[in-house]
Amino acid sequence: MRLSTVILPTTPWHNGGRDKWQRAEELGFHAAYTYDHLAWRTFRDGPWFGAIPTLTAAATATSTLRLGTLVTSPNFRHPVTLAKELISLDDISGGRITLGIGAGGNGFDATTLKKPGEEQWTPKERADRFAEFVALLDRLLSEPAEVTSEGTFYSATEARNLPGCAQSPRLPLAVAATGPRGLRLAAQHGQAWVTTGDPKVYEAGTPEQSVEAVAAQVAKLGKACAEQGRDVAGLDKILLTGFTPEFNPDTHAADAHPLRSVDAFVEFARPYAALGFTELVIHMPIADSVFAADEQGYEQIAKEAAARLSS
16 A cells, blocks of 8 residues: 655745655655646635646655656647656656546636637547547657657647656556546556545545445446456556545534544545555645645654555
């Protein structure tokens, strides 16, 4: 079991930002991720920095910590330009990058680049774009000499990404998905699969129902892998925490928060470990936000929880 963290890009680099990434490494986290959005929910009207520049700075400020996005989406990116940025980032970090990637949603990322009143992508178009995006990005990262591809949404003409990724055969993709098409993409292209749980259960369910919902997702992932002739055991499984009922401040009291102590977190995490999850990701606390949590509890979890969950 590996334990990782998310550091939201809300803190100026020279006013505490660097310190957060270095502290994540000191605490012994396996990886530190950040969100790749133009803005996000309640943080929309405050500071929010770009994911790739932030990760580049983090790569130069750390030496062993894996780094990545949870998650990047096609909402405002193109596979050709993203691939170029990723091979550069993988080089700067010395091969420590994981790309979390998902279909995206209907938030600010989906509307910022559109004209006022312009319709958003339908769920089907979003899924179609995601499938094409992942397949082309995989090729661009795996075939650095030259890629030409003509798609419905994304094309490349003699795209070159020399010298390629520092990692071989390319940097790993962690595909976030819960639906059948997304799970198929995880089975086809992913080195890892990412879930946050079931949003409906987060709003009005119980912790037990959350575990049941995620277990059903794991079963569907196993079926998708079998259809691709792949052993699901060879695919890392990542739970991005913070979106299951225990973290919902409207339904669960602060004294029941999983990050309040090591014991509380281990109790929360054991059912997911039993489902075969290989990595759990917790948010670095941000005061007065949905990610508010006890700093001391968070640090103790970082130091102790992974060993206890692996024993």
